[in-house]
Amino acid sequence: xxxxxxxxxxxxxxxxxxxxxxxxxxxxxxxxxxxxxxxxxxxxxxxxxxxxxxxxxxxxxxxxxxxxxxxxxxxxxxxxxxxxxxxxxxxxxxxxxxxxxxxxxxxxxxxxxxxxxxxxxxxxxxxxxxxxxxxxxxxxxxxxxxxxxxxxxxxxxxxxxxxxxxxxxxxxxxxxxxxxxxxxxxxxxxxxxxxxxxxxxxxxxxxxxxxxxxxxxxxxxxxxxxxxxxxxxxxxxxxxxxxxxxxxxxxxxxxxxxxxxxxxxxxxxxxxxxxxxxxxxxxxxxxxxxxxxxxxxxxxxxxxxxxxxxxxxxxxxxxxxxxxxxxxxxxxxxxxxxxxxxxxxxxxxxxxxxxxxxxxxxxxxxxxxxxxxxxxxxxxxxxxxxxxxxxxxxxxxx
Ligand SMILES: Cc1ncc(COP(=O)(O)O)c(C=O)c1O
Numbered sequence: 001x002x003x004x005x006x007x008x009x010x011x012x013x014x015x016x017x018x019x020x021x022x023x024x025x026x027x028x029x030x031x032x033x034x035x036x037x038x039x040x041x042x043x044x045x046x047x048x049x050x051x052x053x054x055x056x057x058x059x060x061x062x063x064x065x066x067x068x069x070x071x072x073x074x075x076x077x078x079x080x081x082x083x084x085x086x087x088x089x090x091x092x093x094x095x096x097x098x099x100x101x102x103x104x105x106x107x108x109x110x111x112x113x114x115x116x117x118x119x120x121x122x123x124x125x126x127x128x129x130x131x132x133x134x135x136x137x138x139x140x141x142x143x144x145x146x147x148x149x150x151x152x153x154x155x156x157x158x159x160x161x162x163x164x165x166x167x168x169x170x171x172x173x174x175x176x177x178x179x180x181x182x183x184x185x186x187x188x189x190x191x192x193x194x195x196x197x198x199x200x201x202x203x204x205x206x207x208x209x210x211x212x213x214x215x216x217x218x219x220x221x222x223x224x225x226x227x228x229x230x231x232x233x234x235x236x237x238x239x240x241x242x243x244x245x246x247x248x249x250x251x252x253x254x255x256x257x258x259x260x261x262x263x264x265x266x267x268x269x270x271x272x273x274x275x276x277x278x279x280x281x282x283x284x285x286x287x288x289x290x291x292x293x294x295x296x297x298x299x300x301x302x303x304x305x306x307x308x309x310x311x312x313x314x315x316x317x318x319x320x321x322x323x324x325x326x327x328x329x330x331x332x333x334x335x336x337x338x339x340x341x342x343x344x345x346x347x348x349x350x351x352x353x354x355x356x357x358x359x360x361x362x363x364x365x366x367x368x369x370x371x372x373x374x375x376x377x378x379x380x381x382x383x384x385x386x387x388x389x390x391x392x393x394x395x396x397x398x
């Protein structure tokens with residue numbers, strides 16, 4: 001092991017002992033990550049749904065450089081008038097339904113979920129929170145309380161109380177939403193379960209039940225926003241609009257940024273009896289991240305990336321389906337999972353993928369599937385190359 005890798009082990013808190021992933025990153029560009037030896041890896045994870053317009057998109061770099069020349073941090077969130085934040089909030093409002101017209105910018109997906117939960121409790125003055133089995137909403141104490149998997153949360157108990165977990169896509173369970181429920185939190189497409197989309201009837205029934213009980217509906221689009229599924233936001237695949245929308249990951253154009261978005265009338269309650277502490281965040285909406293986010297939106301819209309998502313997903317499907325190592329390819333747009341016929345080989349296959357220059361991984365709650373979540377900018381030629389490498393990795397002996 002070289003010196004940097006051993007210092008990585010020695011000085012940085014580790015998240016996993018799985019070794020093949022320890023690529024020593026030299027640079028990243030487009031769909032590629034390069035290591036110290038110059039080997040390229042096609043990023044079929046987009047840094048977990050972050051690099052939707054590829055690594056270091058030139059327009060994002062320009063926007064970042066321009067903002068670097070003006071100012072970095074000047075004040076905690078929401079105190080000074082900073083144009084990158086305002087322009088981004090205005091742009092998001094113009095792209096979202098009229099009831100999602102006010103953004104609160106934060107630093108991470110987990111923080112967006114925390115903010116949304118606090119907003120829902122304060123607005124409704126209720127305590128119960130409902131989430132769904134096999135959802136992942138983040139690692140902070142509130143978000144963690146929404147996890148169904150006891151093994152992930154038992155070491156951290158007691159967690160936020162009054163949380164109920166229901167089965168996803170099960171309409172009959174929705175009668176448990178009542179006038180005690182502050183909010184229901186759900187992903188539109190469950191990522192950690194191996195890309196499982198909500199069914200349309202379920203979404204309609206969920207919205208109806210929330211309306212009947214005065215419960216706020218929160219969508220976690222932390223992985224699915226900014227074009228990933230073939231719509232700018234995944235909820236646009238359904239006839240349903242949430243009361244609060246949480247976005248993160250790709251929204252920062254590879255810079256840290258997240259938001260919870262609601263109507264001005266709901267958001268108003270954070271500015272109540274204790275101004276500032278409805279939710280406070282020092283770096284939320286960092287101007288450089290907001291500038292990067294605006295440039296990312298411009299690239300997605302100007303280059304019509306969303307319009308090409310289905311076609312690109314279709315090429316992946318055509319090239320890979322029918323392969324004996326693949327049982328099923330599912331997902332929406334370029335948010336896909338490949339289910340393996342021999343899931344017990346998945347660790348070896350991920351390792352083979354790294355050897356063949358492909359970055360992919362299994363999912364948090366599903367160790368039978370590999371992720372295919374490439375930058376939306378991937379070209380047909382690059383998709384062909386990705387599939388060639390992937391097939392080699394699937395066919396590699398032992
Ligand atoms: C669906 C979903 N929600 C929330 C989060 C938490 O986001 P973050 O890691 O930025 O806190 C994640 C992270 O993977 C996620 O996939």
